[in-house]
Structures are given as C-alpha cells and as structure tokens.
Amino acid sequence: MADVLNVGVNLEAFAQAIGAIQALRSSVSRVFDCLKDGMRNKETLEGREKAFIAHFQDHLHSVNRDLNELERLSNLVGKPSENHPLHNSGLLSLDPVQDKTPLYSQLLQAYKWSNKLQYHAGLASGLLNQQSLKRSANQMGVSAKRRPKAQPTTLVLPPQYVDDVISRIDRMFPEMSIHLSRPNGTSAMLLVTLGKVLKVIVVMRSLFIDRTIVKGYNENVYTEDGKLDIWSKSNYQVFQKVTDHATTALLHYQLPQMPDVVVRSFMTWLRSYIKLFQAPCQRCGKFLQDGLPPTWRDFRTLEAFHDTCRQ
C-alpha cells in the first residue's frame, strides 16, 4: 500500500467528493428546470411571482450548499501529489493488474531512455560544435540571419580570381602541374599531375574543393567523349587509398574566410605524395604493409605512414 500513500489520495474523501459532485450537478439542473418551467399557474399574479422566487431561492441555496460541501471535501482529498516525478501518469502504478497491462513499468523505462537520450544528445552536440566539419562560411553561423550575408563573399568569387589563385599555386610547385578547365559553367575542374607518380582530379565550387579522385600516372583520366572522368575510381588499391585520405584532408584543411589558403595547404599536402613509392613508413620502417606502401601523410609534418601505423 506504500504506493497509495505516495500518491497521497484520501480514498474515502474521494468517494464522498464524487457524491458531492453528483449532488451539485443535480441541484444545478434543478435550478435550470425551475427556470425552464417558469411561473406555474396560481390564483394571482403576485402569488405566482412569490412562489417562483421562493423556489428559485431554495434551489440556489442548495447549489451554494452543495458547492461548499464539495470545496470542503476537495481539501480533504488532497492534491494528487505533484511531487511525483511522473505527475498524473504516476497513478498508473495503482493499476492492480500489472501482469496484463504493464503500462507503468514500460512508461518508466521509456522515461529513463528519453532522459538518457537527451543527455547524450546534448553531449554529442557540444562536441560536434567544437569540431565542425562544415567548410564554407555561409554555414558557420547558427542564426538564420547571417547565412544570406556570408554567401556572396565566399561562394561567388569571380572566375578570374580563382584562376589567379590556381596559377600562383601552379608556379609554386615545379614538380606539380595544374591544368584548369571549366567544362560545366563557372565551376572549375583541375587536373593535377604530380611528377610521374599520380594524377588528381579536383572538382571545385568557387574556391572550395568539392571532390578529389587520385589515379595512377599511367591511368586514363578522361571519359570516352574526352571530358574529365570525375566518377570512376582508380584500378589500383594504392590510389583508392590515397583518394580516401585526400577526401579526409579536404575536411581537415578548413578556414572558411580564406579559401585560397585552404587550397594551397591541400596542394602542399598533396605534393608530399611525390615520394609515394620511395618513402618508407616513419613508424615501422617498412615499405609494404598488406601489399600497400605508406599511403597516409601527416597533415602537419607531411611524414609518410601506413594507414594502420598512424597515431
């Protein structure tokens, strides 16, 4: 019976209160019956009025009496325990047929889960906000107001500016040649040839790099109709791996206000693959692991590691 006490309901007073409500309802309906019936036939008009008013008064008095009684009882009933964590749904625990309708225990479980979920979601959102993967400035602000403002400055750069940035990078690295084309409107596509080691197709959106595919020096990078093939992957596992790492690098190098610095950092990182087949792993000292050379390049030191040897 502990549960009942917890709920804090005086059951006897409760039953009386229900009775009082019934009494109140009937007395109220008597008032309206009286009003509906109006003045009954009496000998004199004065008599009729007197009798009506007397009746009406009686009925109102009984309404008043019943109402007072109900108020008194409702204080006795007590509040159905507002400090119960589940409020009124806590009353489900009173259900005597737990086995058939285990609503209450299910409700408690669901409540616990939703609490946990909220807690973890809060933690995750805090962490993710610290390391945002969004690369363009127009997505940085959480407020909807900022978005339309940021867009024009970073996403709509004149093609001439993009050309200048790319040709400056091209001149910076002699062993790297960059060929820029615009087969689909304003977005630039780059074909980067690194020594005699590899070729990289870079799909740009303004000065942001959208996609990169790394292929071998001796692999075809064009489709049958002579366009850059931006969809098919390399036939060699080593370049498929480097493609994965290059995609990771795109997410790593981000500085939304200075997209040209990002492109330059990415190209500097990419240039370290000139020794793809010549550099042993800086951790295990070997060339091969599972048939692959060290395909990972550290983002800061540019040192070569096997995928599984990097920290």
Next chain:
Amino acid sequence: MGVTCVSQMPVAEGKSVQQTVELLTRKLELLGAEKQGTFCVDCETYHTAASTMGSQGQAGKLMYVMHNSEYPLSCFALFENGPCLIADTNFDVLMVKLKGFFQNAKANKIETRGTRYQYCDFLVKVGTVTMGPSARGISVEVEYGPCVVASDCWNLLLEFLQSFLGSHNPGAPAVFGNRHDGVYGPADTMAQYMELFNKIRKQQQVPVAGIR
C-alpha cells in the same frame, strides 16, 4: 603497365625445379595472392646469315624474337644491348621471308610457362624455363602496376620479392639503371627476359631427376 622485375630463382637444394616452383607458389598463396590464369614468354634466336656478313669479318649479331602472353597481339625483336622493336604478330611471317638474312637457330628456342598471381597491386608470374624437352630453371616476374618509374619503386619491389623468395636476394635488373627517370615500358621487361634466357642457356643443364 607498371614497373617489372624479372629474376632467376635458384633451385632449392635437394629439390627439383618443379618442387621449387610449388614451394614458391605455396608461399604466394599463403601471402594471400590469388591465381589468375597462366602466362608464357618465348624467345627464338636468329643468326645473321653468313652471306650478308661484312667483308671485315665481323662476328654475326644475334637477334631475338620474343612473344609475351601479356601482349598477345605483339611481337618483340631485340638485339643484345641494342634497340627493341615492337611489332604486330605478323612479324613472325616476315622473319620467314627474311631467311636469306636471318637464320633461325631452332635448337636455341627457350620459353617460360607458369601461373599468374595477383596480390594487391602486384602481379607475380612464377614460370618454369624450358629449352627443348628439359627444364632449365625458374623465372620470377613481379610487376608493380601503380608505379611507372623503375628507380622510384625498386626498394619497394625488393621488399616484396624478399617476402616470398626467402634467402635468395635478386639484384636490381640492369635495365633499371638505364633510364633514371624514364617511364618503364614493355620493351624493358622483354630485355630482362632476354638476359635471363641468355644466362640460363649458358648454364649447365640442371642435373636432377623429376623434371617434367
């Protein structure tokens, strides 16, 4: 194609050619290499006919005409240390017509046949070298597809070779030194096979039982 290294694997002590080949292929399969059909490289030797020799009495040059199953539509003609001609397979017919100038030394025909294995980006071919009816040695070819410059990936190739050749340590093929940064091509592979065949021809016939 990538960079290829062809080397001769010595026959293991107390084993036949076939047993050594089996030992090698088992090691490759343990490594995780997958069988991918067979291969064949053959080589015929042609002498410059005596009638065309210069009056100074210079020694006749040898020309080698080779085929490689990796390039089924091509025929390779090589001089030792000389140029390599890559032609259509019709070239064989032409050589018959030129028999006044080049004579086929039929007894010198040599070939290697065996199984092709794929491991990651490596292509490995282990073959038995035969001359006439007798097995004369073992050839091991390793091609690393992604790389096109021989000097770039020699160390990497060597590490891979050592992972299944055991104690045998092949030196860098001579063609690797020829062009330091040139793009490696099929002719370079054929030159390596030519060298390997010449070396094996000069060796004594392997005096063991259980050959083919």
